[in-house]
Amino acid sequence: MTLMKRLHRLLEPMSRAVTYTRWLHLFMGAVAAVVTGGVFPGLEGTGAGRWLLLPFLPLPLLALAALVPGTRVAETMQARLLLYPGPQAPQEHPAPEIAGSPSASWADRWRVFVWLTLRLWLGFAVTAATFNGAVLTLGLVMPSLWPPFGPAPMPLSGRWQWWYPLLAPAAAAALAAVVRGSGALMAGLAPRLLGPSPAERLAELEERTERLLERTRLARELHDTIGHALTIAVVQAGAARAAGTPQFTDRALAAIEDTGREALSELDRVLGLLRENSGAAAQRPTLAHAGRLVESARGAGAQVTTRIEGDLGAVPGPVSREGYRMLQECLTNVLRHAGSVPATVRIEVLDGRLEMEVRNNQPAQPAGHRGGGSGLRGLRERAVLLGGAAAYGPRDGMWRVHVTLPLQ
Template structure:
């Protein structure tokens, strides 16, 4: 019982009826054009004139629904007044060979919605209006005279008494139920006719996939950049503390390296946070293989012994691949600092005609062994480094190998397909 009355007490029921009535009123400017065939054929029987007018009126309403702007305007209003979850229409990218705009049944969804919207609006407005008018008219006692209602040859007279009040309340209740019925029908129709079409659902899914891929890429960028910076600065700070009293020049060099590493990490962090906030970041994180010498210099300032082997035209590697290669080497060097046992770190980047080959080789161990305080357990990890590298390489259609290289070394090797610029 209470569940049946609840829709009558909701404001959304009557806002939905308002939406239906607005659709009915919006169709009125088309009515004069629908009367033109009747004006041109005045001798037609009265019934034929009514049917002809309604058919032409419905055709004009359907034509209005073919405009793209019609649906774009209807969706936010329906979402607001009907309280249904309707995503905004999205632009569907189609091949140049296919016709623009929706095809098949999708083309007629908005015209059909308009026709049903207008039909429900007029039905609800007329039936509900008559019931409300009857509910206000039947209790004639408060009018001070006998009251009645006449409409289209149908009349009701109020002769007084409590029966009239009961009938009046029944009319008002029926009017409210008409609002519930009209609103419920529109809510049921809206997702099916105004909701996304099959092509739009595919476009929305593709857009969500792109957003997830971009956020995943940003997570990798942040992990590589911040993880490397924290590892390097920890080692540099330990080096500076060790040599501060005996070699101030080396200590100052380590502190400068900490400053440069922190500044680079802050730039990357600002870019990532700007994208996550959907704001336009001031600077873009565009570190490529051209920045590799700077990365190696920072490692040397941290006390690492780096032995680079760079061959080929690294500057000609295309931007996306170059940025990914930089991050791969950065992650490999970070792992070497965290888990290596000291000694030289061999870094190789070679551009072949069809591939870019990257490798990092270091001695195995449980700590860096480069400075006091940077030994085993100094660098807790999340365990996402190698899986993240593998995923990055997979997205670039490359190959990755990571594992022991002899009894005392660890080797990370990556091969990426490459096209050099002309």
């Protein structure tokens, strides 16, 4: 049973399609040598020197081809198609990350030239081994096949022996091992010679980071907008039910309607950002609209006192827009965690910086909660991205959020 398993393991690669696609890939690499040799000096003659010269004749042409940026794209497509044909690829060489872009530097062109040269030489060697190995295998079984190919090799010279066919499997196995090993070697070299350079990997990483940052920013926008609207609606609905008077209920419904309309407008703006609408960013509210947030919180029952010093219109756009979101997060937390309690909002435009502080006389986080929720963590991240800082936590018996942002 063990012998059968070993035999099956030895013959299994020859049953995979990937073995033969890689074989074809190597054959195609030898075409340049045969075509160039057919032009000069010609394929007539049987001298060993003439055949040994063939793998070196196409090198100038390969060097010129490597200078063309699109050559790497063509070689990459061929390598993906023949060296890693989908699920047929073996586990030791799964489909790797191969650059699909043209050569952008001299280092990329040099790697392409090395790849073309190795493919030429290895393909020529495998082609020669395939031709001679096939003829040797058939000649060991049927010596009469040798005359069309010239004199028989040394082991077959003289009278044909009965034990020659027993050597045929060994010759076939050696040929299979050469073909499989050469294909695996090319598959292992492809990521190194056709793969992205360090500069391309860095550019891809930066692009991926930008996408992640954009997704995080949009998630914060949705959290701030929808979270604030839902908090106002829940607080207003609860207060209206507790009051039980038609007048208060009408005011609560009006506040919920206004908040919902504003939330829909903000949702359309965020969707515009997802659609890469360039005008959507300019529609974001700024600190100049802070009064709208304060009135919304007051309508939900919070007793908000404001103190604004300086010209909010002079605050740069990015700082003003992010400051609005931070204030929105703070007031939302007051309503969500503290309820209808007195709160103080202080916004000051000082020399080169913006300071914003929100205080309320009850903790805005549940008792025993440490580190703040995701909204407060996002608030701190916003401040850090703008070069500022944010601190929050209990202080002097009150919950305090303090933000400092540079204006430059």
